Amino acid sequence: MLTWLMLAGAVIGVGLALLAAELRPAPPELGSALDRLHRDPTPGGRARAADPDLGERLGARLVGLPGLRIPTRELALIGRTPARFMAHKLLFALVGLLVPTLLQFLDLVMGGSLPLLVPIAGALLLAAAFWFVPDAVVRSEAKDARIEYLHGIAAYLELVALERAADCGPAEALHRAAGIGRGTVFRRIADALDRAALDRLPPWDGLDVLAAELALTPLQDLADIMRISGTDGAAVYRTLRARARNLRAELLTDDLARANVDSERMVAPGSALVTLMTLLIAFPAVYRMFQGG
Template identity: 70%
Template structure:
């Protein structure tokens, strides 16, 4: 007779395989998401439908109003992460930190190791607070890297716009053709901003200005201001664009050199410790033999 537990285990395994196949199957394009890309508002002000969000995003969204919850809007916009997802991650890390001491006590009890019940009471809230702050540090690090990537992309975009203007393209056409060249995240976001501006019947530099405000990128705001001057007053902006691109590249180079100096200073202590260890390993056998002989 077949055990009911074996039947249950087979049903669970079959259900898992069915869910895996359903997730791996290519999904049809979502027209709603395509329209949202064209009419998307800056991060933090999106009016997402509640029923379209995953359950963990719904939980995170309900936690946005918690007292003391600080949402880094521009950093999240740089890494394309929603505030609801960010809050869901904070809640998850805090829950893990809160439950981890209790799990450790339970495992110790299984192994006949007695731990005080005060361990979860004392360590749980502290680890929960630490877990609550971990996503902030993660987002800050990812946003720093994304910002550097954006600035490098904007420098290239400035050069491309200047070349398009030198080829006698109009301001709006120069922006669109320059944005169509790149395939990275920066150029994709710029193309989306230009498409939204065209859909709303706004000048393209207004779309760049909105994107610059969303991401907190001053160089992109400079591009919008320069092209607005070219579009409204017909000013020749080739030299201005090239000068701004050169200045931005100089800022990025200075930042890279400063980071390289910091990394070099951090390597001094490990290098010193390694040298001392090698010295001890070389000198110790001779000293040991000398003192043993006496």
């Protein structure tokens, strides 16, 4: 029996290790970075890795399933391909199928008599529940990534305004400002500008494509402002500074709202803790009073 228990533990450990490896952020791939320098001929298409792994190949086969909704914009925000997303869903569903099976196996080894219908129903229900876990993870990561993008765009607006104040042209200001930062936001903006340059398009057209892909209104506003500056020669320094100031105000308001929500959530645990402490302090006196009576 000990051998079977060790074997089952080893299988569970290997499964958990594979799950952790799939959830760990993958290192950047050179093939994907080079593919992003060329516009995808299909709208909304994503650059694929030069040599995808087995999980991504399986996920690519599941992308076209009927009735399946893929959060394309959320995946674009976190830099994950739909094939990788589907691979995660498949992996979670398999884990949901295997856990009740392993529990049934352990029950049989230990001499139990659990009906076969219970693990089958549990496996189906758990697989169906685990199938939607990656959706929740992607939404949560995309929410954080969106905030990061908005903070980066606010900084980028300020840098572009400073470059315009230093007498740089509209296109040059966009490129030079994108080259200053080293974060994910600045890399994506620089990639979009380089792709537009290779396609012999104005840089604000590249920002248009990126803004539509990520559904970021402030980036679209920046593209519109710089388009007016590039075509009509309008002075946009004050406009850029005002847009950056408004964006920072919006982000501050959202931060305050989240802080208020977190504070309200702490009221119930705090009240429960105070009540418990009161009961612990008062219990001896109340108990002695009733015993004395």
